[in-house]
Amino acid sequence: MDFFRNFPFISIVFSLFSAVVCSLLPGKAARIWTIAAEAILALLSAGTLLYTVILGESVTYRMGHFGAPWGNEIRFGMLEALTALVFALVLLLSVTGGARYVIRDVPPKKINLYYLLINLLGAALLALVYTNDIFTGYVFLEILTLTSGGILMIREIGRTTLAATRYMILNLLGSGLFLLGIILFYDVTGHLLMPDMHEALLELGKSGEYALPLSVTTGLVCGGLAIKSGLFPFHTWMPDTYGFATPTSSAILSGLVSKGYIFLLIKIMTRVIGLDNPILTVARNILFLFGLLGIVAGSVLAIRQNSVMRMISYSSAAQIGYIYMGIGLGGTAGFAAAIFHLLTHAVTKPLLFLSAASLMEVSGDSPVFHDLQGAAHRNRGAGFLFTVGAMSMIGIPIFAGFTSKLLFSLAAIGHLPFKTFSVLVILAVSTILNTLYFIRTMIRIYTSPEGKKEDRTPFGPQLSCVLSGSVMAAMNVILGLQSQPVLALIERGLALFS
Amino acid sequence: MRIVDRIRRWLSESPDLLEDAGGIGETRDLPREVMRREQHEADRFLSEGAKSFDRKKFRTVYGILAAASAAILIGVLLTAVAALPRYGVENERMDEVADYYIDHALEDTGAVNIVSGMILDYRAFDTLGESFVLFTALNCVLILLRRDEPGEEGEDDYYDLTHDNILRKAGLVMVPSVILFGFYVMLNGHLSPGGGFSGGAVVGAGLILTAAAFGNAVSARIVTEKTFRILSGTALGFYCLAKSYSFYTGANGIESVVPLGTPGSIFSAGLILPLDIAVGIVVSLTMYGIYRMFRKGSLT
Numbered sequence: 158m159d160f161f162r163n164f165p166f167i168s169i170v171f172s173l174f175s176a177v178v179c180s181l182l183p184g185k186a187a188r189i190w191t192i193a194a195e196a197i198l199a200l201l202s203a204g205t206l207l208y209t210v211i212l213g214e215s216v217t218y219r220m221g222h223f224g225a226p227w228g229n230e231i232r233f234g235m236l237e238a239l240t241a242l243v244f245a246l247v248l249l250l251s252v253t254g255g256a257r258y259v260i261r262d263v264p265p266k267k268i269n270l271y272y273l274l275i276n277l278l279g280a281a282l283l284a285l286v287y288t289n290d291i292f293t294g295y296v297f298l299e300i301l302t303l304t305s306g307g308i309l310m311i312r313e314i315g316r317t318t319l320a321a322t323r324y325m326i327l328n329l330l331g332s333g334l335f336l337l338g339i340i341l342f343y344d345v346t347g348h349l350l351m352p353d354m355h356e357a358l359l360e361l362g363k364s365g366e367y368a369l370p371l372s373v374t375t376g377l378v379c380g381g382l383a384i385k386s387g388l389f390p391f392h393t394w395m396p397d398t399y400g401f402a403t404p405t406s407s408a409i410l411s412g413l414v415s416k417g418y419i420f421l422l423i424k425i426m427t428r429v430i431g432l433d434n435p436i437l438t439v440a441r442n443i444l445f446l447f448g449l450l451g452i453v454a455g456s457v458l459a460i461r462q463n464s465v466m467r468m469i470s471y472s473s474a475a476q477i478g479y480i481y482m483g484i485g486l487g488g489t490a491g492f493a494a495a496i497f498h499l500l501t502h503a504v505t506k507p508l509l510f511l512s513a514a515s516l517m518e519v520s521g522d523s524p525v526f527h528d529l530q531g532a533a534h535r536n537r538g539a540g541f542l543f544t545v546g547a548m549s550m551i552g553i554p555i556f557a558g559f560t561s562k563l564l565f566s567l568a569a570i571g572h573l574p575f576k577t578f579s580v581l582v583i584l585a586v587s588t589i590l591n592t593l594y595f596i597r598t599m600i601r602i603y604t605s606p607e608g609k610k611e612d613r614t615p616f617g618p619q620l621s622c623v624l625s626g627s628v629m630a631a632m633n634v635i636l637g638l639q640s641q642p643v644l645a646l647i648e649r650g651l652a653l654f655s
Numbered sequence: 656m657r658i659v660d661r662i663r664r665w666l667s668e669s670p671d672l673l674e675d676a677g678g679i680g681e682t683r684d685l686p687r688e689v690m691r692r693e694q695h696e697a698d699r700f701l702s703e704g705a706k707s708f709d710r711k712k713f714r715t716v717y718g719i720l721a722a723a724s725a726a727i728l729i730g731v732l733l734t735a736v737a738a739l740p741r742y743g744v745e746n747e748r749m750d751e752v753a754d755y756y757i758d759h760a761l762e763d764t765g766a767v768n769i770v771s772g773m774i775l776d777y778r779a780f781d782t783l784g785e786s787f788v789l790f791t792a793l794n795c796v797l798i799l800l801r802r803d804e805p806g807e808e809g810e811d812d813y814y815d816l817t818h819d820n821i822l823r824k825a826g827l828v829m830v831p832s833v834i835l836f837g838f839y840v841m842l843n844g845h846l847s848p849g850g851g852f853s854g855g856a857v858v859g860a861g862l863i864l865t866a867a868a869f870g871n872a873v874s875a876r877i878v879t880e881k882t883f884r885i886l887s888g889t890a891l892g893f894y895c896l897a898k899s900y901s902f903y904t905g906a907n908g909i910e911s912v913v914p915l916g917t918p919g920s921i922f923s924a925g926l927i928l929p930l931d932i933a934v935g936i937v938v939s940l941t942m943y944g945i946y947r948m949f950r951k952g953s954l955t
Binding site for chain 2: 264296
């Protein structure tokens with residue numbers, strides 16, 4: 158059993174190694190290797206989760222022969238292991254479910270490069286989840302930025318190149334701010350490992366030294382990561398990025414990449430700065446405000462779209478807003494709600510993107526609502542899965558989306574009246590807006606144009622997409638129905654953070 | 656009221672409450688010529704709109720706003736930096752890690768060059784990540800620029816310098832010495848300033864010089880596509896495996912079997928020398944590969 162503590166390190170290095178292997182394999186073999194590698198990652202993460210739950214505490218794992226504060230470390234408790242498990246599963250399901258679209262959209266000789274990037278992306282996500290060292294965080298954040306740009310632009314149509322350019326500009330701005338923040342942090346604290354930085358910051362907080370650089374650096378780190386994860390008003394890259402990338406990439410970019418940045422931000426807030434540190438208050442309030450604005454703006458923009466892909470993309474902008482709202486609320490309840498929603502969105506958005514892609518496929522590859530009419534009859538499986546995803550996004554009970562909205566409203570109670578009130582109102586308004594655009598799509602895909610005879614198929618041209626989608630839908634329902642154990646895990650993990 | 660009308664229509668027949676909201680409504684049912692004409696009209700309107708759009712005014716406003724926000728950011732950062740600890744002044748908390756490295760690096764890692772000891776032993780996980788950043792960058796360039804279809808290849812001969820006598824003659828002298836010096840920097844990383852990253856950059860520059868002075872055909876004979884893939888794959892794979900061994904033994908408290916050797920001799924400092932070579936190979940091939948992708952779009 159003690160061997161299980163090596164699993165996080167093995168999963169990161171194995172994923173990097175898989176990328177090297179994929180560079181030497183032809184496309185099809187690279188796909189099979191990648192699917193196997195992601196399955197292994199999921200198993201290793203499940204093992205880690207089991208280990209940490211049995212152990213009941215977090216593990217600090219030394220990367221090499223030198224412990225803190227001289228060497229690199231990774232660290233894992235229940236929360237890290239749970240997040241890694243969900244990330245690995247979603248990555249696996251996106252790759253299996255979207256394999257068909259990769260063959261369609263990616264030039265045949267570059268397919269192995271695509272899967273190479275997927276492996277690197279998986280390694281970077283896991284490293285961001287597990288790292289206990291802020292600079293290791295930056296290194297793998299760079300890998301995540303580059304790989305996400307790569308899996309976007311590999312579909313060689315003009316719009317993806319344009320989208321990738323815009324995506325890179327905003328992302329690099331975020332990386333730059335984040336790096337400046339780390340430099341200032343290091344300059345003041347003299348450490349890069351999170352626990353040592355935290356101790357130094359506590360000392361400085363008592364003596365009141367360097368208050369100004371510390372507030373600036375907090376702003377830089379929060380701002381940088383918020384820009385990278387696409388918080389309003391920096392969501393403008395989303396619709397083109399998610400709308401024109403190959404569906405696998407859209408699923409991974411919206412479901413996982415932005416979540417990796419948010420998880421790192423949560424780690425830095427809780428483990429480095431400390432939740433009760435006064436320098437965090439301003440940053441949290443600003444994030445809260447932009448989170449609220451993002452929810453409304455994203456939903457309103459989503460309503461105005463004529464393309465289902467762009468609609469889902471704008472909906473992502475709104476969901477990022479929810480997560481930042483939870484972070485802004487603060488407290489264990491706020492953070493737990495934010496993390497629960499992070500997991501919910503990570504299993505729901507890829508489901509929506511993949512099922513929408515399947516629906517488009519039976520509608521002449523058109524994302525326009527007019528052409529999607531009756532698509533759910535032409536591919537019943539995908540139509541059903543889209544409905545599941547949409548209902549979860551709206552917040553219908555038994556689906557995970559309902560639980561996260563409930564958690565947000567519970568977390569809002571007990572704050573300043575203004576905060577409580579604004580959260581509740583925004584939640585109500587956004588639920589109505591969500592209903593408006595998702596119900597509209599559901600009605601569209603289930604009503605055939607008058608007098609047209611649909612040729613009905615159970616799952617369209619490809620079974621694998623519907624199968625992977627079903628697993629994601631099942632994960633969604635499990636998160637919705639069994640929210641208490643998951644929430645308990647999140648809360649225990651959060652308690653170990655500080 | 657339009658909205659009431661719309662809802663009534665939605666309840667009775669239309670499948671979509673917002674059907675005509677975006678203006679695409681029924682265009683799909685129009686005959687092709689009409690659609691094309693409308694598309695043409697729309698394009699014309701857009702391009703004329705772009706012309707009549709007050710570019711000058713927009714640029715002025717945009718410029719002022721951009722300059723203002725940049726000025727604010729510069730101001731904030733300068734104020735923050737001015738309040739940082741003074742450089743060179745002793746400070747126990749902040750110098751703790753640095754002092755430890757200076758005092759113990761030789762004994763812990765066997766490397767005379769402390770920087771190598773830091774990046775390839777104390778903080779080797781970061782460096783592993785950094786090498787993979789290079790690998791990622793290389794593969795993104797391959798995705799963007801590699802031309803796979805036959806006939807697509809075209810040489811960018813505008814800047815072809817192979818007929819430049821000065822460059823060719825200078826290249827004859829410089830290429831061997833540059834590459835040799837690069838290997839020296841790479842192999843002496845644990846003994847003197849240098850290491851895999853800097854040595855690899857020098858070797859990469861030598862390879863690029865070869866390609867520029869003697870033509871792509873010559874450099875493609877030195878580094879064929881197959882060599883390129885196998886070398887970079889082996890170097891990174893070796894890096895992963897070697898570091899996995901040292902992470903695994905380190906974390907589980909197992910004594911590593913790699914000897915540290917006598918500090919100062921060429922075979923010393925444990926894994927640092929082979930890792931430097933691996934990093935050097937990755938860096939030089941990445942530089943060369945990116946250059947070739949920009950010049951020709953292939954390695955042949």
